[in-house]
Amino acid sequence: MTIARSRQVCLAATPYYHCISRCVRRAFLCGKDVVTRKSYEHRRQWVENRLFQLSDVFAIDVCAYAVMSNHVHLVLFVDEETAxxxxxxxxxxxxxxxxxxxxxxxxxxxxxxxxxxxxxxxxxxxxxxxxxLMDISWLMRLLNESIARQANREDNCKGRFWEGRFSSQALLDEKALAACMAYVDLNPIRANIAKTPETSDFTSIKLRIKAAIQGKQPEKLPPFVGNPSKGSPAGLPFCLTDYLELVELTGRCIREDKKGYIAQHQPKLLTRLNISAGNWVTLSQQFSRCFRGAVGDVDSLTKYCQHQHRKRRSNLANCEKLLA
Incomplete structure (x- = not known):
């Protein structure tokens, strides 16, 4: 049974959310149709352009994104204070x-x-x-509606282009945020669309790496500010170098001949978040399979459910296993 959107988004619990929109049936958002041999790759630019246009207007930052062949992954930050x-x-x-x-x-x-x-x-x-302007549902509505209209016009057809609703997951703590961002950034590599993060087009990780080479952080994405403290600038609570190293090592360890292998040198971020190497591999490969609702450690999940007046804590077993 689906849960009302108003009960899934609770800014008092967390401002971070993982959203996924999928195309209906065999509709192509991007990629190439092997049957008709038609390419839809140009639509990736549609999504990226519209996404950044909306984020400039809304009080919602795009922390991570990946435009896939038939779905879009987003990690969003609702900036209530700015709004x-x-x-x-x-x-x-x-x-x-x-x-x-x-x-x-x-x-x-x-x-x-x-x-x-x-x-x-x-x-x-x-x-x-x-x-x-700080409502995720409104942002997703305007993003999906725009892309659907363009795609239907190009395909000379009418009807649904997206599934009825986008899925939304609350990311309750730093562990869930880091795992979900890496999961989103590595999506093209897992799908064998790209070989390395820096060559995975229309993803947040490529923008971050491209800017990092010049000693900068991308203007369109919220910056990494390290360990947050009073008076520090707003941004993601990690170090940029730690995160890039984490994504790189995670991507290299996902190999058929060395499944579950992690290099001895582990990034500082994993140590600080207290996530084991084995659990990190599972999280970065199967985040959407492991979790269907709010994600965080047991204490964060319990507080979230209490605030939302929910008796049942979904994802409890996997949160205990992977994020404890």
Whole structure:
């Protein structure tokens, strides 16, 4: 039985979420159709362009992404603090980049004089827009709808392009976040689309490596800031070099002739998160198979379920086994 989206996203528990959208039936998002020999590779650029366009407007950062042949993986960070700091004018301007808004919001932004009751209506409307601009469902809706329209227009057909709903997983702690990001970044390698992270097109890991070569971090993605502390800049709670090393070693250890093998030199990130090498291999290969709902250690999962008034803690056995 599916769970209402409002019960899956709880910003009080975590701002990080893993989302997956899959094409319906045999629809091709990207890749090549072996039957018709038609290539859909150009659609990867559609997804990436639209994703970054939306993240510039929304108070939602894209921590990791991978555009696959028939589905898209995203790890998202909902920046509630930034959204609440926006002025009413800022909220309306952002919303008007996506929609026309109302007649009153249009008049307000044009600087036309409005009566006090009308200003109150504009203020209420802006608060509604503010909530939508930090709502994962709205971002996914606008991403999927845009791609579906373009694909159906190109294929000269009508009807569903995506499955009815995107799946969403709450990432409750650093362990779950690191494992899920690596899982997403290594998707093209596991699917044999790419041989190395730096050659896996339309993924966050390629953008990060390309920027790291120049001593930078990509502008479109939230930066790695290391161990977070009071007054430190906002960003991912890992070191960039640790994460890149972690992804590289994990990718190299996934080999048919050396299944489960981990090099003796392990990245600092694994040691700090207290995840065993064997468990990390399982997590980075089978994250979506192991977990169907919120992911985190037992304490984080328990607090999340209490906050959501759930009696049953899903994923408890695998969380205990792999993230303890």
């Amino acid at each position: 609440n700091s926006w002025s009413m004018d800022e909220v309306l301007k952002r919303w008007h980049q996506l929609f026309k808004g109302t007649l009153l919001t249009q008049k307000y932004l044009r600087g036309e004089e409005l009566l006090a009751p009308m200003i109150d209506i504009v203020r209420q409307t802006a608060e509604q827009y503010r909530k939508r």
